[in-house]
Amino acid sequence: MRIAFVAWNTFKETVRNRVMVNILIFAVGLILLSLVVGDWSLGHQVKVIKDFGLSAMSIFGLLIAIFIGIRLMVQELEQRTIYVIASKPIHRWEIVVGKYIGLGVTLAVNVVLMSLALWGADLIMEGKMDLGLVPAILLIYVEILLIVGFALFFSSFAAPTLSALLTLAVFIIGHLSEFLREYVQLYPDKGFHWLLKCLYYVVPNLEKLNLKMAVVEQIERPPHAVSYGFLYGVAYITLLLFLTAAVFAKKDFK
Amino acid sequence: MSNLAIRTEGLTKIYKGELGQKSIVGLEDLNLEVFEGEVFAFLGPNGAGKTTTIKLLTRLIYPTKGKVWILGRQNTTRLSMEKVGYLPEQPQLYGYLTGGEFLDFLSRIFGLDSEVRKRRTAELLDRVGLGRQKDLLIRNYSRGMMQRLGLAQALINDPSLLILDEPMASLDPIGRKDFRDLILELKRQGKTIFFSSHILSDAEMIADRVGILNHGRQVSVGRLGDLVSSQVTSVEVTFVLDPTKLSQSDLGTKDVVVQAEKVLVHLREEEEVPDFLKRIERWGGRVVSVVPQRKSLEEVFMAEIGR
Amino acid sequence: MKAFLKKAVFVVVLCCLGFLIHRTQWVLDKSKRIHFVDTTPVFLPRGEVLKWMSMGYRGIVADWLWIRCVLYYGRRAIDEDNPYYIYMLEKGNPEKEFEAIRTPPESKETPSYPRGDFRSALARRSSLGLVDYIYPMLDRLTTVDPHFVFPYIFGGVYILIGTGEKEDAMDLLKKGYVANPSRWEFPLYLGWIEWWFFENKEKTQEYMLQAVSKKGCPTYVPGLIVSLSRNIGRTEFAKLYLEGMLKSTENPEVRKQIEELLARISEEGS
Secondary structure, eight states: HHHHHHHHHHHHHHHHHHHHHHHHHHHHHHHHHHHHHGGGGGSOHHHHHHHHHHHHHHHHHHHOOOIIHHHHHHHHHHTHHHHHHTTTOOOOOHHHHHHHHHHHHHHHHHHHHHHHHHHHHHHHHHHSOOOHHHHHHHHHHHHHHHHHHHHHHHHHSOHHHHHHHHHHHHHHHHHHHHHHHHHHHHHHOHHHHHHHHHHHSSSGHHHHOOOOOHTTTTTTTTTTTHHHHHHHHHHHHHHHHHHHHHHHHHHOOO | OEEEHHHHHHHHEEEESTTOOOOEEEEEEEOOOOTOOOOOEOOOOOSSSHHHHHHHHHTOOOOOOEEEETTTETTTTTTGGGGGEEEEESSOOTSSSSSHHHHHHHHHHTOOOHHHHHHHHHHHHHHTGGHHHHSSSSOOOOOHHHHHHHHHTTTOOSSSSEESSTTTOOOOOOHHHHHHHHHHHHTTTEEEEEEEOOOOHHHHHHHEEEEETTTTEEEEEEEHHHHTTEEEEEEEEEEEEOOOHHHHSSOSSTEEEEETEEEEEEEEEEEOOOOOOHHHHHHEEEEEEEEEEEEEEEHHHHHHOOO | OHHHHHHHHHHHHHHHHHHHHHHHHHHHHHHOOOOOOHHHHSSSSOOOHHHHTTTHHHHHHHHHHHHHHHHHHHHHHSTTTOOHHHHHHHHOOOOHHHHHHHHOOOGGGOOOTTTOOOOHHHHHGGTHHHHHHHHHHHHHHHHHHTOOOHHHHIIIIEEEEEHHHHHHHHHHHHHHHHOOOOOOOHHHHHHHHHHHHHHOOOHHHHHOOOOOSSTTTTTTTTHHHHHHHHHHHHHHHHHHHHHHHHHHHHOOOHHHHHHHHHHHHHHHHH
């Protein structure tokens, strides 16, 4: 229950954050802008709207993950607000998990609002709401949560700027992970091959959580793409929370 | 040990230096005992290790060596903090919450039920003088208001032990008086109060026992009265003597102040007093007062830290 | 009063400066007409590189490339030198129009045609930039998003009609067919190109048979295969093809164009 209280408190903190609100307004605006941009696509407005909407959700989720996810931990440590809560009868891991869940709930609300904007645009253009986008939206949400996990992990031991850069690096490498897999096949040399393979499995493969193109163009996908993608994301997130809790538990609050 | 609110054994904290820098000893081999029901003042100059000690007691940092017991329980688990209230130095609180929301949040951590939470939140806010600002966001609080709310959150769980780090530093004289009164009231309720302070006069007014820390080591500890009374610097003897007889006496002029018939003499040693009194009788004088001059806490403090 | 005057002077100075900025910019704009040159494909990396640079946003990057293509094509479509635009203006003999599009200008001597004759535009098509821009862009676009079908058809059919670049068109359609083997459009249009530009009936039949085997293939295709085997004339083949397209197209502008073409073919027939 203590986790729930910390989560609720974190939810209040993030919701009352002007940065979050501004990012959300911008995202919704961009989605609605796609109605105009779609006109230039020579009859493919629906595709453009869906691509815009899903990409906006992903990009703004990433921005929120970096700006607010890092701030969540760093602010507590720099402003020393952590003293009051950490000296109470609460486990440190409960603080970490509570903060994560709180931000996760806020992100869920953001994703729902952005989805509604997207479906609104779709309704205007197509006259119907394409519920086939739900798997992609779900995995976008999992991807954002994974990035938040990394942001929280890095910020538990690194300075804010470095944490932001590392989180961004994970995002970039995560999306290039598929390229790494192809590259591995090109290099049969054992030593190098082994190293690249290790790197491939350590870095999260964010393309496994990317169904944007598949849902928009209704491309056939493997039967368990969504469920296994979800499981992959959740397992990685759990690992990150474990590591963050372990680092946080041993930390001296100077 | 059962009536010890705080006990430390060989408590040491060494801060590891950054790349190429030496380690810093924050605290060295502290053996501290604070009895239940007393007010203990922990004094020392800046950088002495007072805040380090308090952070070690409240599990904000981990000791390099040594152990800590809080209310009979070793403070390696979160349960040791159940009956403890902690006020950090210049407390930073969540600016996005109101005072009421903040106290409510913390009381939930302690598992208090809804009725108790509401009642206690309202009571504490009134008690610290923030009753009217219940719905004001903390980010709009003044320094003094923040300190008051900090004290309120330290009392939210009706603790048996209060650990306060520089509690009166940000308060004006009225605030400090209110704070002292509150501490004495809490003491009457049987609570133990452990606080660090720079303001020696406040410590003199309310502390039962005092510990002095310097460069990470405890240099002095004891009852306030003992610490101060054990340090008699001189004895002031006042007597009345006819000026003509004074000039004929073997009094001398050193450490002597004469005002009409009244003579004030400072004797360096307490042992000189009986002999001197006999001399006054021989000269035909009349003793008015004999007052031992004790060191003030400030003088004790300055002596202990070597200045 | 003094404060009011200060404010008034401040506002007047601001307005004057704003007007000066606007006016000088207007004069400069008038003196030099913009000559539209778009060199984007030269500076964009290859499709493979763009694909990885997109980092999971391939759909929207492809959309951006597509919109650029559409806007470019739209700009060129109102350019006088655009052959398709001229073709629409001319409304000459449909047989001759098709013939002119079919035959690449390189194979002929370069005659001089009167101004406004679309054939003169065709002769100069390499300077139009359409081919230099559209095909490289479409190549990158389709590498980034291989399942975005319409760009293949745009390059493989529409641009082909305007430029006669059958090799580029075929390469694009073949690329699309490899990436989308279950789509009927690719073998159908490949078959059409084989018939119209190369007069290779066997290859055409082969492609059309493949098209028929795909889900969603229009119902007129089997009829086309049969008529191919009966060695009917090009005009009749074109009529059958256009009638089939008319049934499967809902876009009113495209329908209008097809109906106009059909009408001309029917006039010729009668």
